[in-house]
Amino acid sequence: MLASVGIATVSLPMVTQRAAAESTIQIFTWSGYDVEQLRPGFDAEFGAPGYLLYADNDEAIEKVRAGYAPTIVQPTSYLIGRWRDAGLAKQIDTSRLSNWENVFPQLKDITGISYEGETWGAPLAWGNSSVLYRKDLAPEYVGNDSWGILWDEKYSGRLAQRDSVDAGFLEAALILGIENPYQMSDADLDRCRQLLVEQRPLLRYYWSSQSDVEQALASGEIVAAYAWNDAYASLKRQGYDVGYMIPKEGILTWVDSSIMIKDGPGDEDEAYAYLDATLSPEAGVFMIEEYGYGSVNKVSFETANQDLLVELGIEDPDKVMALGVFFDEWNPEVREKASNMWEELKAGF
Numbered sequence: 001m002l003a004s005v006g007i008a009t010v011s012l013p014m015v016t017q018r019a020a021a022e023s024t025i026q027i028f029t030w031s032g033y034d035v036e037q038l039r040p041g042f043d044a045e046f047g048a049p050g051y052l053l054y055a056d057n058d059e060a061i062e063k064v065r066a067g068y069a070p071t072i073v074q075p076t077s078y079l080i081g082r083w084r085d086a087g088l089a090k091q092i093d094t095s096r097l098s099n100w101e102n103v104f105p106q107l108k109d110i111t112g113i114s115y116e117g118e119t120w121g122a123p124l125a126w127g128n129s130s131v132l133y134r135k136d137l138a139p140e141y142v143g144n145d146s147w148g149i150l151w152d153e154k155y156s157g158r159l160a161q162r163d164s165v166d167a168g169f170l171e172a173a174l175i176l177g178i179e180n181p182y183q184m185s186d187a188d189l190d191r192c193r194q195l196l197v198e199q200r201p202l203l204r205y206y207w208s209s210q211s212d213v214e215q216a217l218a219s220g221e222i223v224a225a226y227a228w229n230d231a232y233a234s235l236k237r238q239g240y241d242v243g244y245m246i247p248k249e250g251i252l253t254w255v256d257s258s259i260m261i262k263d264g265p266g267d268e269d270e271a272y273a274y275l276d277a278t279l280s281p282e283a284g285v286f287m288i289e290e291y292g293y294g295s296v297n298k299v300s301f302e303t304a305n306q307d308l309l310v311e312l313g314i315e316d317p318d319k320v321m322a323l324g325v326f327f328d329e330w331n332p333e334v335r336e337k338a339s340n341m342w343e344e345l346k347a348g349f
Contacts, residue, residue: 023049025266025274028060028070030256032230033124037286039277046270055208064088064261071264071271077255078327080112080121089259092119096272099279102297106321107255111328121257122275123296125287128324129167129252131245132232133224134217141224145245147171149224151195156202160213160225163206165335165342166327167226168196174249174325182330189334193341200345217242233292233312244313246323253324255296288312294320 023046027034034051036043052070054060057079064073065086075083083089094100100122107123108114131149135142141149150159150171161168172192173181184192204222207213214231216222218240232244245251258275277283281303284295288304292312295301301309301317309315330338 023047023266023270023274025071025271026050026052026069026264027072027074027274028052028054028064028068029072029074030054032291033074033256035286037290038283039274040280040282042274042277046273049274061086061088069264070261071266072258072260072274074124074256074258076327077110077112077121077123077257078329080257080259081115081329083259084115084120088261089120090262092122092260092275093272094119094122097122097276097279099276099281099297102281102299103279104296104298104317104321106318107296110255110326113255113257121259122279124256124258124278125291125293126253126255126296126321127229127291127293128244128320129162129226129228129254130247131224132213132217132227132235133243133245134220134241135243136241137220137223141245142243145247147175147245147247147249149245150226151175151199151202152224153202155223157204158221158223159199159203160205160207160216160222161199161203162226163208163346165339168192168342169338170252170325170327171226172196174247174252177249182328182334184334184338186337189337189341192338193345196342197345200348206346229292229294229312233290236311246313250325251323253321253326255326288314 027049029051031053034053057075060073060075061082080089103123107126113119113121113123131147133141133149138149138155150161169192170181172195175195176191178184178188210227210231213225213227214234217225217235218238229244232242235242258278260271279297281297281299284297284300285304287293287295288300289308294314294317314320
């Protein structure tokens with residue numbers, strides 16, 4: 001309390017004063033990434049960082065463009081190029097990260113994290129976007145993993161789709177076998193749009209809050225939905241008979257990351273200490289066991305609950321990542337067209 005008004009008590013050990021202080025850095029991130037377990041040891045040395053939360057990637061970059069200045073932002077990796085090209089992000093010196101050597105090599109080289117031989121982001125977590133479904137209510141899909149369940153007329157009115165152009169158009173592209181959905185021709189966009197138009201009357205709703213999906217699956221209101229790993233982990237913990245698909249058409253894989261903002265507030269050494277803490281094996285074990293997401297640190301898979309890894313289907317992380325279709329950077333013109341189509345089809349046009 002005295003320190004907060006500028007009065008120091010020199011009789012206290014330095015470590016106690018430091019732990020009682022507030023961190024100088026500010027983190028702009030998704031809900032759930034602000035917990036202390038994902039920055040082990042950091043608070044004891046520097047105090048807790050300040051946090052501001054956002055709901056989606058677009059909101060995050062627009063707020064910073066408008067003048068909000070955090071130290072670190074944690075966007076999905078394929079969008080880091082937007083931050084870099086806007087002059088908002090700065091390169092990361094990986095020699096200052098003691099845990100970098102244990103980060104999966106394939107995560108160091110994906111779009112956004114690496115650009116022209118330089119590192120612009122530090123991986124934070126990885127996971128999948130796929131179909132979460134009630135195995136007891138749709139038993140014919142057990143062992144028959146397919147995005148097609150979200151177009152199955154048998155379950156009309158009991159399906160949910162994420163309100164996201166990336167979700168809708170990418171899963172449609174996978175079903176249609178479009179080789180590079182991020183560079184689609186107008187003809188391919190029209191094919192995706194038609195497929196999504198066919199899906200629309202079958203949906204209970206387009207969701208923006210995954211907690212709504214969890215509750216609806218738990219009650220049986222819906223049978224299947226586009227969802228992330230953490231919803232599967234949550235419902236399994238509650239005892240529901242749910243499955244999380246690796247669709248035959250391909251599973252979407254995302255990587256959330258940390259980027260450093262140019263001229264962001266706080267001490268740079270402190271910012272690097274925070275990044276290093278997020279890459280630690282301990283943070284990775286928490287990411288696996290509490291959220292059902294993949295750790296970016298290889299060592300975490302040696303110490304995490306092995307039965308849970310099997311249950312989540314990530315006991316062989318290299319294999320899972322090899323099967324995944326990583327989210328990538330859209331051609332801006334293609335995404336703009338897809339976004340316009342998405343809003344039109346939701347409105348019923």
